[in-house]
Amino acid sequence: MSKALALLRGHTILALVLLLAVFVLGIEIARPGTVTPLWVSNALLFAAPLAILGAGQTLVMLTGGIDLSVASVATGSAYILATNAASGDGFALALALVLGLAVGIVNGLGVAVLRVQPLVMTLGTGLMVGGAMTVYSQYMLASQPHVPAMIQTLGAGKLIGLIPVDLFLWAAIAALMLFTLHRTGFGRLLYAVGDNREACHLAGIRVWRVLFLDYVLCALLAAIAGLVLVGGTNAADLSLADVYLLPSVACVIIGGTSIFGGRGGYAGTIVGALILTVLTSILTLLDVPEPVKQILYGAIILSLAAAYARLTA
């Protein structure tokens, strides 16, 4: 028993996977026949945008930061895509990503160069983007918004009816994330800056460059996640990604990345995103009143984080 516990301590990701398995098992026991290939395929489909947002969030949380503007950026990118699609898909796509880039640059300047606390900076830019999008939307009533077919396929399509298309994008991003974090100088620097910024400065590293790129990447990933989301809903509204803000932080934390930086990684975030998606699915299928669902959601995430803290203490 203690041996197993020690094994889990050493490989916390194993514990997470185990937990995920328990959740899936639980859902199948409670409602036999639920866990079908289609259900699994759906879970992956819906986990992907969350995990892509989580990828950006992982990048910034490794440096001890947080990005509260991801939801606004994702929504904004989706909305810009839909409202500009009439002028050409490529143009709309580029414009959507430019929004991500622009917000990333502003966040980067604030956090990296002017040393504003990330929470505050991104809270501010999130509000700015949200407000600006609302103003923008009032001029867009006649813009013939639609979601390009390519994006619809990305967000909702399935190969042979089972393999979600967004899984490929997610897999590519995941591979890139894992490689970057563990096998590149930039990845090393993210951990290093999160662990001790001063030490990096003394070691000759221009810290602001690392942080700057970090926040730009996060915002770009948020913009991409927005595209996947709008592909899945086939329509953009101005609260599209709001519900993803807290989960994007939660999946990183559940995945074992320290909110203070310097520790963690993307593998955990992947499992964290899956756990949250499965949890949402369980709650949908559970016949309990909405308030109880909310309470359960909060309580389960809290106990997960607590168990994790125990395990890694």
Next chain:
Amino acid sequence: MSAANKMEASSAAHSLSRYLRATGMPLLFLASILATLAIHRDFGAFDVQSLALGALPLAMAATAQAIVVISGGIDLSVGSMIAVANVLSASLMQHASFRQSLGLAVLIILVGAVQGAINGTLIVLSRIPDIVVTLTTGFIWGGVALLILERPGGGAPSDFLEIGAGADLSPVLPNALLLLIVAVGVIWVPIRSSRLGLSLYATGSDPIAAFRSGVDPRLARILAYGLGGVFCGIGGVALTMTTGIGAPLAGAYYTLSSVAAVVIGGVSLNGGRGGVLGPVLAALLLTLLPMDLIFLNIDPNYGQVIQGTLIVLVVMIGGFAAFMQGRS
């Protein structure tokens, strides 16, 4: 760089930004009042009352958040706790007498204290970061509010509502403003200058040093969250007074707004520094902003943009001062 010298180097930037923090918010507020007077010449008692009514719940939320932040935490369940107090008061007071309502109000504020203390205890016991714990308890308290009152409703005796909505002393000194001053003055001011207050600041500044100085940082954190809960309770009851009803979702806007007010009010999220006056003035400012936009007939959604810009600008002033310091 040695600790000693780093301290010296940063202390100049510190004292500059401390100076800005201390005087910036009152000046900014004064300026915005003057601007409002310029925009809207017949700004009078009616508008003062609008300002006070609108700002009261947010000011309470900001006070709650400020106390928690000063002691080194952050509370993302502020909005949900306000909602609980709001629906609890509106459903309990609906058929109560005036005097019963007063008793119930005290009870509900105590419930807020307990909720806050639960937040704090969970943080202390689980050793999970504050953000994470309060994020999840935010869901939980939100669910509780919905359990108490599924849809907006309830009420309170009209003379009880009058405590918040009236203007008994003078038309230019609405009760809501008095309530704000009294709540902060009677609860926070004495605490702040007591050893308890010092221990909250100490815990936020350096918990180990605080422990070595005889403070129990765990207890201090629980107390800070509890005290935050008290102000959330007051905020929820105030919301009932100003709206006359309970609404399970009404608190949602106060969580991030309270963080915004705290930041604009010059309280460092690092803890240990700042006060409550700044955040309260910031709450008033954030209420004044949409007023001015309405008077100017500008799309109020620019208000959100301005609020975001204000947050970023306020913190950038400090960052910019440090940046220039680094250059020279």
Next chain:
Amino acid sequence: ADKYVVGVSNTLIGNGWREEMICSIKAEAEASGLVSKVIVANRNGGPSEQIADIRNLISAGANAIIINPSDRDALNPVIKQAVDKGIVVVAVDQAVSAPEAYVLTNDQVAYAKVGAKWLFDKLGGKGNVVEMRGIDGVPADADRHQGFTEVLKDYPDIKVVSVFSGWALNKTAQETKDLLASGKPIDGVWTSGIDSTVVDAYKTAQKPFVPVVGADNNGFIGQLIDLKSQGLSGAAVSNPPAVGGAGLGLALDVLQKKEHPHVVKITPVVWDNSDAGLVKLKAAYNPKLDPFYSVAIDVKPYTQYNMDQILACKGP
């Protein structure tokens, strides 16, 4: 004649329906020629924020205030203050209980009733139905749930699963797909407005369509037309955001001393995609419009503006 200043108070932003509502007010102001300016107080908030906004509109000198109320009772004192100052107050979309106010709403209880009745009849009074509600705790959601439940009483063989869509597109998509994947038998879906997302979920899951009830959203109406050949049957229940413009029309009438009843309820109509209904659907469908904008751009006889004016969304 002197022109009027009109105030608008709305506390839910980022929602297509509400945007269209505000545009209809601006368009009506423009078309009437009686309005000098429209002051819009538009932000996310609850009753407390709305009270503050209405007070500010009073202060700003509005002659008429159009409110989409966040609560039935909470605004009564401030509405009374406004009316005492000679301001005409019209609550649109949702009702307020203040007797001083004019109320012009879509009948939300009836909205649910007619849709549910269409659905239950379509299913022959028997089957498993999903009730996709909005946000728990919001008045319109509660009213609709009430209407839905009332109709349900007459159909003992209909079984219902309720979920809250939060009026959010993603959440609706995920919930629908979860329900589809769970293998629960579903014979029909009633939605509180997030409709085309449900149809999309069926499409991607490649499951046979079941009857769907939605609102008169442009995207959903397009689906009812296009997917009829693939077996989609459904009904759109009207819920025009033009109640905003209609509210202004009413207010202007009152300002000009015309008599009006204090409460006007716009009865929802059902358009299904039966062969008979298809003509109406096709006439209403507008490929230029956002999928979640309502096709019902006006409420006669209260509104005077045309399509271009509401799309321009510009007040005087």
Next chain:
Amino acid sequence: MQNGRPVSADENLLLRVTGVAKRFGSVIALRAAGLELHAGEIHALMGANGAGKSTLVKVITGEFPADAGELAVAGAVSVFRSPAEARRAGIVSVYQDPALVPDLTIAQNMRLARVPLEAVRDVMRELGIERLDLTRRAREIDYPHLRLIDLSRALASKPRILILDEITAALPADLSERVFAVVRDWRRRGHSVIFISHRMAEVAALADRATILRDGVTVGVTSTRDAEEKIVDMMLGAEVAKAAAEAPPRAAAGIIRGAAPALEVRDLGFGHTLSGVSFRLGVGEILGVAALEGQGQQELFDCIAGVRRAASGEILANGRALELRHPADAIRAGLVLVPANRLHALLPQRSIRENVALSSFATFRAWGPITMRAERKRVENAVERLSIDRRASAEVRRLSGGNQQKVVIARWLASGFRTLLCFDPTRGIDIGTKRQIYALLREIAAQGASVLLFTSELPEIRLACDRAIVLFAGRITAEMPAAEADEAHLLRAAHGLTAAEPAEAPA
């Protein structure tokens, strides 16, 4: 506090600690530590870095509970759950790291700790710091004074047992003397002191007996009049001590005359703290810098390392003038810094490997894929050369202080450099590691690199350097060959004395 049965009737035995064990996760800090303190004695607690001294202090004062062991005060078994409880029982510690709340003023700090301000003022007067403004925030006060205020607070609560954990480590000689005087006075009044220091001379001068810890075990109690070597033997274990003692003596300095100096500083100025500082550092030379606390040495090193920008003057490396805006500029010119506080240079949660390799990612070019094998080889070489203990290599925060210091040096060994700027590299480091570090510096110099070394322990100048300069009030007051750099000579110059008459030390 729970007071239990009396254990011993020994009148003289004030504090008795036995069998204390404490572990932090996988790290065992204490196994069987004990201590007996008599009334009216100054008792030294000694041990190598990481031996567990500070942990024992924290256990005694209730900062955290012990896993095992017993504590008896004046014969009564006691358990303290917090430093406040210990204080009430008359046991107060000045901890190794500052314990004043940075954002509170000094006066508020005293109020927080329930210490009467008058009593604090009295002690401050004795320490000669009575002019310090009590309404200043702790954050704004320099480190040495912070230590003294901490001491004042401790003494003001009139403890029966005062514990001083390396209080002199960051103090200049003059302030240390004042502390000693106050401590002796405290003993004279019949109280007891536990004194922790790595400086043998201090211990010998001050303490009567010493308890020696090794790897969390009390290995013996001895009189401090015993030979230094005996204590060292006990601290390190006989074999390690022998190896350390046999470190090669200083090799003849291999200064290549004629070549451009590795580092030349011309007329350097920085604010009020440095002015007109000029010196040369030859290739293969070790140049010592001696100074009392706060004479500008910190600024001097920071300017050369690119951490701060000099206001005036020139810095040249190998004859080339440098423009230093960022540490990266200095590093590119071959000037690398080992800062005073190793924690400022380390990534505590990352592995030895990542710490050592850190500086190699400074350029954009290195942001791409890492050649893992090459990196491993480079790191291994450096780690082996410094014989870093690799048992806890996954997180350097689990390493002992000495090993952490070696990791910082290993980083520069792995990346290559021309001149090593070492700022007090042996502060708070045990004598065995100290000797290793000096041997290493000599080896580095012998291979043609240069070293600029500031040390707060004056005897080390003669031990490790070829030449020395002395800073006083931001100016160089003396330059001498190491052979002449005895303590008396250095101290005079460090006080700004060129003649024999005494002068005021700068505040």
